[in-house]
Each structure stands twice: as structure tokens, then as C-alpha cells.
Amino acid sequence: MARESKVVINIADLxxxxxxxxxxxxxxxxxxxxxxxxxxxxxxxxxxxxGKSGCPFHNHHVEDELFYVISGTGEYRFGGERHAIKAGDTLGAPAGGPETAHQIINTGTAPLVYLxxxxxxxxxxxxxxDSGKFLAKTNRAKTNEEGSEPSRFRHIGRPESDLDYWDGEPGA
Structure with a gap:
């Protein structure tokens, strides 16, 4: 059943x-x-x-991200730098390599709230x-063999487990 979308959502209703x-x-x-x-x-x-973070230090190769701090204080780790952040700050995280890796850490005494x-x-x-991992994923749902539940491709690995292009291929 398709979910009806809204044009206005109040955060308090989520x-x-x-x-x-x-x-x-x-x-x-x-x-x-x-x-x-x-x-x-x-x-x-x-x-x-x-004292917490909502995600590990990471960078996206394709997607751009933007964060808007609603309340609280913290630190924005971006590339090799660290920036103090507070309510009203807007943070950019453009797609790229490790130089655009980012993480938001609450260094304050109250919850850090952001979009x-x-x-x-x-x-x-x-x-x-920090961990040397990568994630390859699709955001496009595809129908499984039974034609019902959507599934996505998602794989976490490390570069040292790199395989040859022809590895495991029949007749290669």
C-alpha cells in the first residue's frame, strides 16, 4: 500500500x-x-x-550533505580540521574523497539537535x-525473485580484500 506524502511535517509529530x-x-x-x-x-x-556522535567519520563519493544545527554545541570534524559548532550554524559536506570526510560530535552538555x-x-x-572500510550501496529498491519485498544492494568491505576482475568467472 502506498503511503500518502505530506507537504508539511512538524518535527514534534515524527x-x-x-x-x-x-x-x-x-x-x-x-x-x-x-x-x-x-x-x-x-x-x-x-x-x-x-559526548556522542551519530555516525563514524566518513566521506561520500557521490552525495552532497548539509547539516543545520538547531540547538546545542559540538564539533564538526571535516577533513583534517575540527570546527566548533552551535545553534544556527550550517555545515557543508560536499562529495569527494577523504578531504571531505566529516563527523558531528556533541562536545557540549546538552543534546545536539540538527537536521x-x-x-x-x-x-x-x-x-x-578511521577504520579503512568502504560501503558500496544502491538506493534504488529492486523487486526480489518473489516479486514482493524490495531489496537493495549493500556491501561493506576493505580494499585489501580486492579481487581480480575475472576471479570466479566461469571459463576465466
């Missing part, structure tokens, strides 16, 4: 998900671009507790410089 991962990562957040009928633009609402806005490429490669 269903937020609370999650934690290890000692550094925690957020109360949700993505809601699809609720607005957006297919080429993603938007998320994020509340990050003091994340991004282009939604059909295919994306994301690198994680």
Missing part, C-alpha cells in the same frame, strides 16, 4: 528511533524525506547526547578513513 553502538555512537533520530514525497532529497532529524539534508544518488560509495 516517530523517533533511539539507538546506541559502543561507547561513542548514540542518537535519537529519523529520516523523513519520503514522508514529504521527496525522492531525490533525503532529510533527517537528529538528537545526539553529550541532515542530502542528495539521494541511486548508487553511492562511502569511505570510512
Amino acid at each position: 516517530k523517533l528511533d533511539h539507538w546506541k553502538q559502543g561507547a561513542l555512537y548514540e542518537s535519537v533520530d529519523t529520516s523523513f524525506g519520503t514522508l514529504l514525497g521527496l525522492t531525490g532529497l533525503g532529510i533527517s532529524y537528529n538528537e545526539v547526547p553529550p 541532515g539534508i542530502s542528495t539521494m544518488a541511486k548508487t553511492e560509495i562511502v569511505e570510512y578513513p
